[in-house]
Amino acid sequence: MTYRYYYEDCPPGAEMELAPHTVTAEEIIDFASQFDPVPFHLDEEAGKASFLGGLAASGWHVCSLAMRMICDSYLLESASLGSPGIKECKWLAPVLAGDTLRGKVIVEGARTSASRPGLGLLELRCELYNQNDRQVLMFRNTGMMATRGAA
Amino acid sequence: MTYRYYYEDCPPGAEMELAPHTVTAEEIIDFASQFDPVPFHLDEEAGKASFLGGLAASGWHVCSLAMRMICDSYLLESASLGSPGIKECKWLAPVLAGDTLRGKVIVEGARTSASRPGLGLLELRCELYNQNDRQVLMFRNTGMMATRGAA
Numbered sequence: 001m002t003y004r005y006y007y008e009d010c011p012p013g014a015e016m017e018l019a020p021h022t023v024t025a026e027e028i029i030d031f032a033s034q035f036d037p038v039p040f041h042l043d044e045e046a047g048k049a050s051f052l053g054g055l056a057a058s059g060w061h062v063c064s065l066a067m068r069m070i071c072d073s074y075l076l077e078s079a080s081l082g083s084p085g086i087k088e089c090k091w092l093a094p095v096l097a098g099d100t101l102r103g104k105v106i107v108e109g110a111r112t113s114a115s116r117p118g119l120g121l122l123e124l125r126c127e128l129y130n131q132n133d134r135q136v137l138m139f140r141n142t143g144m145m146a147t148r149g150a151a
Numbered sequence: 152m153t154y155r156y157y158y159e160d161c162p163p164g165a166e167m168e169l170a171p172h173t174v175t176a177e178e179i180i181d182f183a184s185q186f187d188p189v190p191f192h193l194d195e196e197a198g199k200a201s202f203l204g205g206l207a208a209s210g211w212h213v214c215s216l217a218m219r220m221i222c223d224s225y226l227l228e229s230a231s232l233g234s235p236g237i238k239e240c241k242w243l244a245p246v247l248a249g250d251t252l253r254g255k256v257i258v259e260g261a262r263t264s265a266s267r268p269g270l271g272l273l274e275l276r277c278e279l280y281n282q283n284d285r286q287v288l289m290f291r292n293t294g295m296m297a298t299r300g301a302a
Binding site for chain 2: 034035036037051058059068075080087088089139
């Protein structure tokens, strides 16, 4: 199997643009019903009455949407080996029904593993913005990706 | 509206046990199809062939399952006002189809907001374990919760 992107294709400073996604009320309610069933994620009126100002997506839903945007934009064409976790994640503004999200992943650092030859470790920062250019999400994580030679 | 739990009910050192949840292959595939459609989250054979060792839940799915366990265990009965983000999150071991997750949330710190009277800020650590007592998830976050007087 060969991929389009390997560790070597993601040098520090590289930016991957993410395909936009418009969030519907149905998606917000469906996710919240399964995973985060609090009133302001389930009901428009409860959302309006809350500090979020409207029917707002669960923070975990926003992260999951970012993951999907990342998959669709480059990850499924890459030699990705997953991630051990998240270093920091900030939900900076509510994501409301009807919002269109766009964003990017920025490579902040890159090194190969000393203990596992062929394993690249990418320090990544993901940023999502809404249609008003307000940033709604930031997270940083380490992405593991095979080197071109190893894969 | 009154709640069972307010900021004052969550002093440092308090631990909230989470109701167990058994993860099915269908749930793993359903989540991954929507948000993280990589082979080792979608297909048993691909999972077995990967470093994860079987059909494994997306890390974001594991976080979302933790959120649901938290909701069912205490959050829906609390004066919670959400969270601004996650400080650290580690996916420590794969969550495989059939695994039964259990866990707890530990209050590591608590203070009231200087700028918003009636707002409590809880420093929380969530830990999930599988049926073999292996830890699969850790995350730390700040939880916002109204004080008893303010709510």
